[in-house]
Amino acid sequence: MNVEVLVQNMSQDIYEKLRGSVETGKWLDGSPLTEQQKETCIQAVMLYQSKVLKSEQHMTVGANGEIVHKSRDAFKKELAQQSFDNQTIARFKQDDI
Numbered sequence: 001m002n003v004e005v006l007v008q009n010m011s012q013d014i015y016e017k018l019r020g021s022v023e024t025g026k027w028l029d030g031s032p033l034t035e036q037q038k039e040t041c042i043q044a045v046m047l048y049q050s051k052v053l054k055s056e057q058h059m060t061v062g063a064n065g066e067i068v069h070k071s072r073d074a075f076k077k078e079l080a081q082q083s084f085d086n087q088t089i090a091r092f093k094q095d096d097i
Contacts, residue, residue: 007047015048 017028018041026032033041 003047004051007044007051010044010048010052015045015052018048019045 021027021033022038022041022045025038
């Protein structure tokens, strides 16, 4: 099976379930992942993050498979822009409160 096709057809829900299983070491029903299952799930999660998500996290896997590190300043600046770009903020003068 082509990995690219697999990742492009993976839903956000499946990605989140796989990521949760990798984080906890257990499937949703509570049964533990085998080492092979854990390795496969980690690879699928990393591929999904690099190919589908345009992740804004501090450290991610880029589309070329390389680990991408953002500087602390770049990460803070990006987070600050996101929070103001997508939300309306109520502003008050001191006398208004």
